[in-house]
Amino acid sequence: MSRYREIAAQLRSSIERGEYARGSTLPSEDRLAEEFGVSRPVVNRAVRLLRSEGLVRVERGKGTVVHEIAPIVRRANQRYTQDARERQQSRGAFATEVREMGHEPRSQIVQLGPVTPPGDVADLLRFEVDEVAAIRKRHMFADDVPVQIATSYVPWSIAAGTAITQEDTGPGGTYSRLADLGHAVTRFSERVSVRMPEADEAVVLRLAEDQPVYVIHHVAWAENQPVEVTVHVMPVHQWRLDFEWQADPA
Amino acid sequence: MSRYREIAAQLRSSIERGEYARGSTLPSEDRLAEEFGVSRPVVNRAVRLLRSEGLVRVERGKGTVVHEIAPIVRRANQRYTQDARERQQSRGAFATEVREMGHEPRSQIVQLGPVTPPGDVADLLRFEVDEVAAIRKRHMFADDVPVQIATSYVPWSIAAGTAITQEDTGPGGTYSRLADLGHAVTRFSERVSVRMPEADEAVVLRLAEDQPVYVIHHVAWAENQPVEVTVHVMPVHQWRLDFEWQADPA
Known part of the structure; x- marks a missing residue:
């Protein structure tokens, strides 16, 4: 193993052990270089590796800071159960996930209304040209650290005039309103990909351009009709994604 | 948008349009700088962004090469169905996924035998100290491009003396052998995380140290007993991960 990787491994385990x-704040790079008996560029490279892993960040005037939030577990299958829908009244799946990690959740709606959705979302909703969706864009925080941007789209033809277009979607949230409207959700699908953050995402999520994010395209289906798409953008270092399913009977 | 991001976006769409x-090989950075009317460092930064996204790689003596393999879709739920188990005879889920993208799959076993598994795997298998597992480590390729390292572990107490420890696990593969042994798999769970590659992974997968990989911890359960764990290490730029599940009846 190269020397800088050894040093990164030692710093990583010091952080994990608390x-x-x-x-x-970590000791200065000069101090660390002295401590490990290596040159400062070697320490700098180790710190950059930890930064790209999302364990630390470099703050101007402060130095290298250990991130406050350990990875949060997102349990895909549990977050959309009937139980979870009932819990929506007390702020839903995200709040549960964050509280389980001992942090305080906060969610802020930053956009609401009719929009022309981006191409990938329009495709998932099987939109014709010029169809409009009700957008609901949220910034989500754990102890005031931004950990997710979630943007939901419901066809305007379904959502118009309902609580889905309101800040407060009512008891059980969007999925309960969809059920009220005769579009009970029967199936979910998710596609996970990873990319570097867009400039505006990097600002909101306080990321460097080389710190990757998950992009999850979540689709809720009423039988064979897609009735809602949510795009989740989440720093990879702040999340683990859990899925589970039953095997076919053999 | 900063200039280098604009240039990255233009190069990205030129690649996507073919x-x-x-x-x-892309034109030299000098040539691109001239073409876009910017300095060479700006082009270099754009190319680095595309490289970190995994669209291109930099090859010594050759320049900037566009990756051969477009992202492959891994359909978690479909790859472990009874059908898929039957297809194992003709090389299984990975082969299907790669063929669907128009590439030729190849899989190479690089380790087989009893081992003490790493700590995270031992925990998932609920091992006591010093328990041993049958390892099966494979390097997987699409058109000879390495796209995955998959390392499976089955408790030695189950696998010893069976085809699970052999290069050829027989018709239907490991899950069929587990069923034969009275450990039919009833449930799967997966945990997805993303990190930078380890040094040895970077060599096998031909990655730079700042090109992230998915790490999927896949667990096969026979009722409430974990009977197999596979750790999948996959460059994020080469894969999309699909999951789907039924909603609770409301």
Whole structure:
């Protein structure tokens, strides 16, 4: 293993053991270079590796800071159960996930209304040209650290005039309103990909351009009709994604 | 948008439209700088962005090469059906996924035998200290491009003396052998995370240290007993991960 990787591994395990607490500042690179008996560029390379993994960030005037939030587990199958829909009243699946990690969830709606959705979303909703969707874009935080941008789209032909277009979607949230409207959700599908953040995402999520994000295209189906798409953008270092399913009977 | 991002976007769409074919070499950075009317460092930054996204790689003595393999879709739920188990005879889910993209799959076993599994795998298998597993480590290729390292572990107490420890696990593969042994798989769970590649993974998968990989911990359950764990390491730029599941009846 190269020397900088060894040093990165040692710093990583010091952080995991809590010797460097979350939220604390690492010693300066000069100090670390002295401690490990290597040149400063070697330490710098180790720190850059930890940064690209999302364990630390570099803050101007402060130095290298250990991220406050350990990875949050997103349990895909559990977040959309009937139980979870009932919990929507108390802020839903995201709040549960974040509270389980001992953090305080917060969600802020930043856009609401009719829009022409982006091409990939229009395709997933099987839109004709010029169809419009009700957008609901949220910035989500754990202890005031931004951890997710979630943007939902419901065909305007379904959502218009209902609570789906409102800030408060009512008891059980969007999926309960869809059921009220005769579009009970029967199936979910998700496609996970990873890319570097767009410039505006990097600002909201406080990421460097080389810190990757998951992009999850979540589709809710009422029988064979897609009735809602949510695009989740989430820094990879802040999330683990869990899925589970039954095997076919053999 | 900053200038280098604009240039990256233009190069990206030229690649997607096929103007720069997969496997071909981009013009030199000097040439691109001239073409876009910017300095060479700006072009270099755009190329680095495309490289971190996994669209291109930089080959010594050759220049910037467009990756041969477009992203492959891994359909988690379909790859472990009874049908898929039957197809194992003709090389299984990976082969199907790669063939669907128009590429030729190849799989090479690089390790087979009893081992002490790594800590995370031992935990998932609920091992006591010093328990041993049958390892089966494979390097997987699409048209000779390495796209995955998959390492399976089955408790040695189950696998010893069976085809699970052999290069050829027989018709239907490991899951059929587990069923024969009274451990029919009833449920699967997967945890997805993303990190930078380890040094040895980077060599096998031909990645730079800043090109992230998915790590999928796949667990096969026979009722409440974990009977197999596979760790999939896959360059994020070469894969999309699909999942689907039924909603609870409301």
